[in-house]
Amino acid sequence: MNKICKWTGVVLVSLMFGCNPQKAESPQDYSYQVPVDYYKLNNGLKVVFSQDKTAPTVVVAVYYNIGFRIEPQDRTGFAHLFEHMMFQGSENLGKMEFVKLVQQNGGVLNGSTRFDFTNYFEILPAHKLQTALWAEADRMSGLAITEDNLINQQGVVKNEVKVNVLNQPYGGFPWLDMPQYANENWYNAHNFYGDLEDLDAATLEDVKSFFDTFYAPNNAVLVVVGDFEKDETRQWIQEYFGDLPSAELPPVADISEPKQTAEKVFTKPDKLATRPALAFAYHMPERNTPEYYAMGLIDQLLLQGDDALLNQRFVKEKGYTGSVDGGINLLGNMFNYNGPMLWMGSLIHDAEVPSDSITAVLNQAIDEFTSKEVTQADLDRALIKMRSDLYSNLGGFFGFGRADLLASFALFDDDPGRINLLEGEFRKITPEILKRTAEEYLVPENRTILILEPTTEEN
Known part of the structure; x- marks a missing residue:
């Protein structure tokens, strides 16, 4: 069938993957398969490998099964606030040292809060994989939860709300606004970015409880994509993440x-x-x-x-x-x-x-x-x-x-x-x-x- 595949950036993809729209009975009938290796640690951490030696780089991503959909009802915006707190220091890395560690090793990083997860990721030269794994495990094991850090990040998030929503034409339209009008269940219909009063009301006890509850290995998945050796990486993951304690997770919220x-x-x-x-x-x-x-x-x-x-x-x-x-x-x-x-x-x-x-x-x-x-x-x-x-x-x-x-x-x-x-x-x-x-x-x-x-x- 003579059809042209459109793809942003690289025309070569149509040669790699083809354009044949005929049906297939199994994924093996398609020309491209993403390599997937999946296992779990004894503490419940899910681990996914996808090896690709095309370029000497690796992606390390940690996703926590907590998004702003199920944040505390009197703490709107708390899931997003906590995303910021994760960069404020841990046991072995001081405030913003995680960011410096990645950038000084030639990498980039970011984090985000979405409906159903909060994620953190680094993209680094392949030989720095061990560094990224150690750093992610360090902040999963415990945060520097201090009054100064909380007050600082409350101000940062409130300013973000003002810049991106309150003082911006069409701010929040429609991505933030529409769910609040179209949905009925509070979990799906509240202001995900957070009311300023709720953000101000967050306490150190809230932060510690949130971390202990949701930022546990049995509520997370670790993904490694790129140029790495599986056996070696498995050993590092066991060394850095294997002894982290699991948590008792709360009942699943009714978000129907x-x-x-x-x-x-x-x-x-x-x-x-x-x-x-x-x-x-x-x-x-x-x-x-x-x-x-x-x-x-x-x-x-x-x-x-x-x-x-x-x-x-x-x-x-x-x-x-x-x-x-x-x-x-x-x-x-x-x-x-x-x-x-x-x-x-x-x-x-x-x-x-x-x-x-x-x-x-x-x-x-x-x-x-x-x-x-x-x-x-x-x-x-x-x-x-x-x-x-x-x-x-x-x-x-x-x-x-x-x-x-x-x-x-x-x-x-x-x-x-x-x-x-x-x-x-x-x-x-x-x-x-x-x-x-x-x-x-x-x-x-x-x-x-x-x-x-x-x-x-x-x-």
Whole structure:
């Protein structure tokens, strides 16, 4: 089949992975397999290896099974605050010495808080792998929890909230705002960035309790990707992590979301915005179901790329906006979350275009999509775009994209090998499944509309 694979950056990927959209019965039928070795330490730490000697670099990633979705109810923003605390010193590394250690050895590092995990990672020359493992184990074993460190990071996080949300036009729109309007369960609907009063209220006891509860080896996964020797690395991991004590984990929170039965429409004023905006969100099917994978392909057809239907209608035909943005899980991708999720889109539009006109075009496009028959050509196009995005993600940032998926599947499914099943799951989706999913989920009863209006008044 003569189709061209699109991939950001490297055209060679289409030669490596091919573009054949024919179905396969097992992951072995595909040309590329991510190497996966998976085991657990006696203390419960999950360990994933993915060896790749293409370049003399390694990625070390530690993911903790705690995100802002299940942070304490009177401590909004606490999961994010704690991410900052993890750089404030440990038993053998003083304040910010972890950062210096990585950077002085030619590496880069970062951390982030997402819906269902908090992660930390380093990318280093391969011969510095042992250093990274030792350092991650050092801070997993204990933090420098002091009043000065807490007060300092409370100020840093509050300033981040002010800069990125409160004092920013369209700050938090729609990634932070929409879950608060579309969801009902507090765990899914609270302000993840944190209310300033809650951030101020955090105490040393809160920090210590949070660390002892969630930052334990039996609530974490360690991923190593890149140029390393497995036996040697296994020995280092056992030496540095093997004696860390496990913790008694609390009962799993009920993060289920009740089924939405009527459309919701909200208006939010923004005193810093110069033009109005509109966001729409539909509740996603349950993760790992056929409908879930079908929604991934629907996202490709409706929202991703210049050829997507909503971009065609809003940008090319109506000229209401320069782009329609969005997708599944705006704080990551459709694979690295574990709970209720939204498929979301948004656009900033001209002031003379009323929001009713935006909604009317959205309705027309969705009705057109759900009423017509899905052709095999449509499905093939979605599969090629999805495959391109998937492999772009796997190769992203020197192997971190691969580490991210491996860690997520280990945390959520106890099965990092799922990384090699994704393409096959998408290929199982037929035109009939895709059409049925669109008819069930892309309905007004499952939708929330958020209208952002510029205003000169204080919020």
